[in-house]
Amino acid sequence: MFDERRSVIIRDGKKLSFDYVPEKLVHREEQMSTLRMLFRPVFEDNRSETAFITGTVGTGKTATVKRFCADMMRYGIEKGIPTDYVLVNCRQRNTENAVILQILRHYDPGHPDRGFSVPEMMRTLRGIIDSKRIKLVIVLDEADILIKRNAVDIIYQLSRFNEENMGSPTSISLILISQEYVLDHLDTASLSTFKRTNVIRFDRYKRDELRDIVKIRADESLFPDRIREDAIDLIADISSEWGDARFAIDLLDKSARKGENKERGEVTAEEVREAKAMIYSVVTxxxxxxxxxxxxxxxxxxxxxxxxxxxxxxxxxxxxxxxxxxxxxxxxxxxxxxxxxxxxxxxxxxxxxxxxxxxxxxxxxxxxxxxxxxxxxxxxxxxxxx
Ligand SMILES: Nc1ncnc2c1ncn2[C@@H]1O[C@H](COP(=O)(O)OP(=O)(O)O)[C@@H](O)[C@H]1O
Ligand SMILES: [Mg+2]
Missing domain, CATH: 1.10.10.10 (Winged helix-like DNA-binding domain superfamily/Winged helix DNA-binding domain)
Structure with missing residues (x-):
């Protein structure tokens, strides 16, 4: 069904997929450096930290946090400091039980999915973290889903984890990612731990920023000179309406695949239009x-x-x-x-x-x-x- 053929445009298709995290995220340097600033005390003063990240779809929230956490683990390894992170997508795990279960399974893949209450699982987690003497960063992605369902006790519990561990190298830090600013839904007790100052905003990408993102991704994933400059312009123009990098990369991916099927062996504006028409077309x-x-x-x-x-x-x-x-x-x-x-x-x-x-x-x-x-x-x- 999928005939073997030599690809002439796409060199490395994995780099066009949503979960690929580039080594460097252009135009997110400021957010990265804020994250570094916020989490420095985790390593230097054995503190735990919290950050709240907000921005619309495709503004690079998940990718930036993944990059940050991976860099942080690299740092931990270099310095011989046990460091770890777990990312939970709260759209997929939308109850407190499911969230904590996923965190536990990171350490114990066989942990049973029923029979334990949330407080019991929290105690188990504490035991694991203490015995490993680890600095753990928990990322709750799409946390608005939990917060809107008022499943917030777990956020409160996790953010207080360190109260009993003051000064020990073991800690749990939290990063919440949300499309909306939902901190007002949190009660004042957890809000006090979630200092309002630690909010990092991700604005929609501007046209030229999207162009840079697409250009770099094309260089990484396609053979040299297989996409025309004006095709990249067009992808940036189209996706700038939403400022959404996900849409831009999806367009790049589909345009490249359209191009593979043609004689010319390069991506032109025509393939971009075809790809867009595939995603959706307002022309009826x-x-x-x-x-x-x-x-x-x-x-x-x-x-x-x-x-x-x-x-x-x-x-x-x-x-x-x-x-x-x-x-x-x-x-x-x-x-x-x-x-x-x-x-x-x-x-x-x-x-x-x-x-x-x-x-x-x-x-x-x-x-x-x-x-x-x-x-x-x-x-x-x-x-x-x-
Ligand atoms: N600054 C950037 N540089 C390179 N790729 C980016 C950048 N921002 C977003 N992306 C890419 O765009 C896509 C969507 O980003 P993502 O982090 O999932 O957005 P969000 O979580 O804000 O919805 C991902 O494939 C990601 O790799
Ligand atoms: Mg995301």
């Missing part, structure tokens, strides 16, 4: 059917002239427009009229225009097709116009 048949004939001809001209590029210059599209008009027996309209067709198409959301400075100092308008591969669009329009 009905949207196209509602267009009048002039708008259809204009859109067909744009989709034919853009080919596999990310953008087409207005002038080039207009030249193709004249050709398409002739083909369909229509009189080509003046520039100003063409312009109103283009603007109407933009208003419906079928195209996007942007004005850019040129090398000669002038400015020109560029058109892009954000949602649909140019060939698919051209075919649909041709069928509709018959």
């Amino acid at each position: 048949e009905t949207k196209l059917m509602d267009l009048d004939r002039n708008q259809m001809i204009t859109l067909l001209a744009i989709s034919r002239s853009i080919k596999d590029m990310a953008y087409v210059n207005m002038g080039a599209a207009e030249k193709t427009y004249a050709v398409v008009c002739e083909e369909y027996g229509e009189k080509a309209r003046q520039h100003t009229q063409f312009w109103t067709y283009v603007k109407a198409l933009e208003k419906i959301g079928l195209i996007v225009t942007s004005v850019r400075g040129e090398a000669d100092g002038g400015r020109s308008t560029y058109i892009s097709l954000p949602d649909i591969p140019s060939r698919v669009l051209a075919n649909k329009l041709e069928t509709l116009m018959e």
